[in-house]
Amino acid sequence: MIDGEIVVPDEHGRPRFELIQPRIMARGEHAIARMAENAPARYVAFDLLYRDGRDLRNLPLRTRKGELASIVEPV
Numbered sequence: 001m002i003d004g005e006i007v008v009p010d011e012h013g014r015p016r017f018e019l020i021q022p023r024i025m026a027r028g029e030h031a032i033a034r035m036a037e038n039a040p041a042r043y044v045a046f047d048l049l050y051r052d053g054r055d056l057r058n059l060p061l062r063t064r065k066g067e068l069a070s071i072v073e074p075v
Contacts, residue, residue, distance in 0.1 A: 002068065004045035015044070045072050 007015035008023060019039055026035045048068035049057055056064050 001048070001050040002045045002072070003047040003049055004043055006041050007044050008039045008041050042075065 006020065008019035010016045010019060020041065023032075023035045023039055023041060026032045045068060046065075047061070048064045048071075049055075051067055051071075056067065
């Protein structure tokens with residue numbers, strides 16, 4: 001189980017909450033497609049809580065991040 005959040009980055013690559021709001025509100029196939037093209041979203045993974053049936057929550061964050069890095073390719 002990976003913990004993270006969906007973000008829409010600005011022109012400098014920084015996540016901006018106000019950029020995701022219109023995507024959340026978009027209705028209809030064409031509006032959603034237009035938003036996907038104009039404001040692409042990304043999933044930012046920042047923690048690994050379970051892996052292969054093992055509960056990792058009691059491990060140090062550094063250890064969990066290391067395990068996360070072994071299964072997710074950075075973008």
